[in-house]
Amino acid sequence: MLISNTTAIHVRDLRKTYIVPEREGGLKAALRSLVQRKSREVRAVDGITFEVSRGEVVGFLGPNGAGKTTTLKMLSGLLYPTGGEVSVLGHTPSRRENDFLRQITLVMGQRNQLVWDIPAIDSFDLNRAIYRLPAADYRRMRDELIELLDLQELMRKPVRNLSLGERMKVEMAAAMLHRPQVLFLDEPTIGLDVTMQRRIRAFVAEYNRRSGATVLLTSHYMADVEALCRRVIVIHHGKLLYDGDLGGLVERFTAHKTIEVTLGSNAVDLSSYGEVVAQDGERATLRVLKAETSRITARLLADLPVTDLVVEDPPIDDVIEHVFTQEMIR
Amino acid sequence: MNYLRLAWLYLRVGVLNELQYRANFFVQLFQSLLALGTGLVVLGLVFGHTNELGGWSRAELLAVMGVHILMGGLIRTMIQPNMERLMGDVQRGTLDYALTKPADAQVLVSVREVRIWQSVDVLMGLLVLAAAVLQLQGRFGIWQALGFLAALALGGLMIYSLWLMVTTGAFWVVRMENILELFEGIYHAGRWPVGIYPDWLRTGLTFLVPVAFAVTVPAEAITGRLTAQTLIGAAALTAVMMTAARMVWKFGLRNYTGASA
Amino acid sequence: MSASLDFYLTQMKTAIVVQFQYRVANYFYMIGMIAEPVVYLVVWTTVARAQGGTVGGYTAEAFAAYYIVWTLVRNMNIVLTPYAWENRIRQGDLAAELIRPLHPFHFDLAYFAGWKFVAIVMWLPIAVALALIFKPALDPTAGEAAAFVVALWGGFFVRFGLLWALGLVTFFTTRVSAVFELYFTAELLLSGRLAPISLMPQWVQGLVNFLPFKWAFGFPIEVLIGQLTPAQIVTGLLAQAAWSLFGVGLVWLLWRPSLRRFAAVGG
Numbered sequence: 001m002l003i004s005n006t007t008a009i010h011v012r013d014l015r016k017t018y019i020v021p022e023r024e025g026g027l028k029a030a031l032r033s034l035v036q037r038k039s040r041e042v043r044a045v046d047g048i049t050f051e052v053s054r055g056e057v058v059g060f061l062g063p064n065g066a067g068k069t070t071t072l073k074m075l076s077g078l079l080y081p082t083g084g085e086v087s088v089l090g091h092t093p094s095r096r097e098n099d100f101l102r103q104i105t106l107v108m109g110q111r112n113q114l115v116w117d118i119p120a121i122d123s124f125d126l127n128r129a130i131y132r133l134p135a136a137d138y139r140r141m142r143d144e145l146i147e148l149l150d151l152q153e154l155m156r157k158p159v160r161n162l163s164l165g166e167r168m169k170v171e172m173a174a175a176m177l178h179r180p181q182v183l184f185l186d187e188p189t190i191g192l193d194v195t196m197q198r199r200i201r202a203f204v205a206e207y208n209r210r211s212g213a214t215v216l217l218t219s220h221y222m223a224d225v226e227a228l229c230r231r232v233i234v235i236h237h238g239k240l241l242y243d244g245d246l247g248g249l250v251e252r253f254t255a256h257k258t259i260e261v262t263l264g265s266n267a268v269d270l271s272s273y274g275e276v277v278a279q280d281g282e283r284a285t286l287r288v289l290k291a292e293t294s295r296i297t298a299r300l301l302a303d304l305p306v307t308d309l310v311v312e313d314p315p316i317d318d319v320i321e322h323v324f325t326q327e328m329i330r
Numbered sequence: 331m332n333y334l335r336l337a338w339l340y341l342r343v344g345v346l347n348e349l350q351y352r353a354n355f356f357v358q359l360f361q362s363l364l365a366l367g368t369g370l371v372v373l374g375l376v377f378g379h380t381n382e383l384g385g386w387s388r389a390e391l392l393a394v395m396g397v398h399i400l401m402g403g404l405i406r407t408m409i410q411p412n413m414e415r416l417m418g419d420v421q422r423g424t425l426d427y428a429l430t431k432p433a434d435a436q437v438l439v440s441v442r443e444v445r446i447w448q449s450v451d452v453l454m455g456l457l458v459l460a461a462a463v464l465q466l467q468g469r470f471g472i473w474q475a476l477g478f479l480a481a482l483a484l485g486g487l488m489i490y491s492l493w494l495m496v497t498t499g500a501f502w503v504v505r506m507e508n509i510l511e512l513f514e515g516i517y518h519a520g521r522w523p524v525g526i527y528p529d530w531l532r533t534g535l536t537f538l539v540p541v542a543f544a545v546t547v548p549a550e551a552i553t554g555r556l557t558a559q560t561l562i563g564a565a566a567l568t569a570v571m572m573t574a575a576r577m578v579w580k581f582g583l584r585n586y587t588g589a590s591a
Numbered sequence: 592m593s594a595s596l597d598f599y600l601t602q603m604k605t606a607i608v609v610q611f612q613y614r615v616a617n618y619f620y621m622i623g624m625i626a627e628p629v630v631y632l633v634v635w636t637t638v639a640r641a642q643g644g645t646v647g648g649y650t651a652e653a654f655a656a657y658y659i660v661w662t663l664v665r666n667m668n669i670v671l672t673p674y675a676w677e678n679r680i681r682q683g684d685l686a687a688e689l690i691r692p693l694h695p696f697h698f699d700l701a702y703f704a705g706w707k708f709v710a711i712v713m714w715l716p717i718a719v720a721l722a723l724i725f726k727p728a729l730d731p732t733a734g735e736a737a738a739f740v741v742a743l744w745g746g747f748f749v750r751f752g753l754l755w756a757l758g759l760v761t762f763f764t765t766r767v768s769a770v771f772e773l774y775f776t777a778e779l780l781l782s783g784r785l786a787p788i789s790l791m792p793q794w795v796q797g798l799v800n801f802l803p804f805k806w807a808f809g810f811p812i813e814v815l816i817g818q819l820t821p822a823q824i825v826t827g828l829l830a831q832a833a834w835s836l837f838g839v840g841l842v843w844l845l846w847r848p849s850l851r852r853f854a855a856v857g858g
Contacts, residue, residue, distance in 0.1 A: 078689050080851055096850075101692035113687045117609045129601035130693050357768055364776045371780055375790065379646050380638045508619030515626030522630065526637045531629075 059229030400455025606705030752838020783809020
């Protein structure tokens with residue numbers, strides 16, 4: 001396996017298959033299941049291949065059950081792959097070597113790894129002991145993180161007394177104390193208010209900038225992905241649908257554009273021009289095929305008293321939605 | 331509202347619900363068999379060293395064990411599930427649902443839950459009792475049986491009243507889980523006839539925690555030791571405890587506010 | 592995956608701080624636990640009185656001593672329940688354990704060891720109260736007391752390792768309660784928890800020497816109440832060491848296969 005030393009993550013034809021027992025309801029089925037075990041195969045990850053270089057920030061997109069979290073867990077060593085190759089920082093994750101675990105971190109949204117009943121600072125100290133950090137290094141990193149995330153007020157409070165957003169900040173800091181080189185972030189901003197989401201995003205970006213760490217991020221919030229990730233990997237039904245930059249995703253998967261038109265008068269029937277997505281008084285939003293955009297724009301301008309007209313790509317959420325409801329695209 | 335009918339309706343729902351989980355039956359059966367085995371080993375061990383314990387013979391102690399298992403089964407089938415749910419409701423502030431139904435709240439919170447698979451112990455207790463009665467070869471006729479049922483019912487009602495009073499405490503002291511563990515421990519004491527305990531302990535067991543009335547007295551009925559006095563005393567104490575429980579309950583309700591302010 | 596002394600001390604300190612906060616709950620649990628030995632004590636004392644004062648070499652006062660020391664040993668015996676693994680797997684806590692560069696065995700052992708210090712301190716007033724009520728005959732030599740301290744922690748370590756390994760069964764089957772309850776029942780009968788082992792039939796007394804249960808429970812008690820000769824104490828400590836190694840060995844053997852069986856819950 002020839003991997004250059006600028007490659008942080010190397011995945012080839014990765015597979016994870018579960019065998020799920022099946023049982024119907026009812027007395028007969030229950031009795032039958034005592035004798036016969038019916039099960040079916042679930043392909044959570046069905047042969048994906050990609051490489052991530054050091055320092056990249058990559059976003060994993062996909063609906064629930066697509067295989068994102070399963071992939072992340074295989075990359076962090078929590079799950080054994082059923083097939084394929086995977087290598088992170090030159091290690092095989094499933095071997096769970098100490099050296100490997102000390103260089104990575106996994107943060108899961110709304111999950112606590114800190115001790116609930118003691119002040120955060122004491123939980124930090126416990127992490128120091130777990131990761132065997134030299135005292136001076138630990139103090140320096142700790143203070144840096146406290147400053148970056150604005151944690152001074154929170155350190156002496158028991159974790160259970162912190163709000164959800166505060167807890168997430170502290171959890172993130174604790175996860176970085178050992179200066180990991182690869183960050184696996186699974187829905188890190190879920191359930192947080194908008195301000196806190198921005199805070200976390202800014203922190204991740206800053207950490208990436210300062211340390212050159214590689215970041216793999218899964219999220220439902222397009223804002224996370226748009227803000228942090230130049231590169232996106234789309235996973236659906238366990239397969240890799242797209243691997244490239246975000247702009248390209250929009251470009252490739254959308255056959256439509258939206259036209260926002262403001263008219264001098266209201267309540268005009270625009271349905272002959274295209275699909276009316278929204279209409280509110282003088283303003284209307286139309287969805288038209290890309291190829292038709294200039295023709296329809298010309299018609300609108302010619303036929304109606306248009307005071308303003310904007311042609312845009314559809315919102316990324318819609319694009320993703322559209323991608324997921326399609327068959328697999330090559 | 332006919333309260334018997336209410337109880338019956340809840341029982342039916344509860345049973346139908348739990349019948350889905352057939353595996354639980356085997357789990358429960360296995361655990362009950364283990365417990366029974368342990369009990370028999372203990373009896374065997376004790377009687378390897380002596381012929382009688384506090385005036386009770388081996389067969390008589392078998393009867394006590396049978397009642398203990400039986401009563402334990404009744405408690406875990408009907409009383410404990412309701413009290414645990416009540417405590418949970420108070421802690422989470424979800425008691426309101428029970429209070430807005432058109433039935434007496436105390437009856438409702440006392441009959442709505444049932445763990446049907448725990449009744450395996452009721453059957454097992456009855457089997458052990460049958461074995462004990464056979465070994466006893468004494469007079470076991472209709473009066474003993476009636477006395478037994480009466481003592482059992484009274485003892486059960488006393489235990490219920492006590493649990494209700496303690497659980498109602500959750501209205502004021504929200505974190506009460508550990509009290510239930512205390513109960514389990516104390517019920518352990520009922521495994522043996524209450525007479526063997528030193529006086530101060532016996533008083534506690536009889537009046538503060540009516541374990542004696544729940545286990546020893548019905549066992550006395552089976553083994554022909556039950557006196558009319560004891561039975562009347564049990565009836566009187568039951569009446570007192572039921573009344574006290576009702577009063578505590580009403581008082582608690584009045585002070586109740588949703589736990590999530 | 593080794594753990595440093597630094598980690599053990601830090602984790603023990605964490606456990607002490609946390610469990611001290613939960614002292615009320617701890618106390619309730621300890622008090623509820625007393626019912627069991629008190630019942631046994633009363634039963635056996637009654638038997639002893641009927642038999643002219645002693646049974647199996649124990650007088651009423653000796654039984655009192657046995658069952659009071661029992662309460663301390665019982666507290667030390669409380670370790671990670673094998674049922675904990677069901678929760679860990681189902682609630683996804685296992686991911687948090689696995690991401691650390693530290694074997695979870697160390698993590699749990701250090702935590703429980705710290706907790707035990709809190710338990711011991713909290714037990715002392717309970718012991719005094721029980722001693723005042725039941726008047727035990729307890730007069731160990733300095734050597735026996737020292738050996739007791741070692742045996743006490745030895746018993747903890749034996750049971751900790753064995754039950755940690757037993758819990759791993761959860762990865763291989765869903766019907767775990769049958770296995771666990773069988774173990775607990777055997778333990779109840781054969782460890783000296785129900786009754787001092789010298790009260791058991793001879794063949795049982797011989798059998799329990801080859802099982803781990805006695806070494807985690809009855810043996811430490813017998814050390815302190817002066818039932819054993821120095822030779823027997825030494826043999827017992829060696830037996831504890833052997834069963835400890837056995838438990839740790841089982842964990843070492845079973846851990847990787849367990850992980851392989853582990854299917855993470857959730858997409």
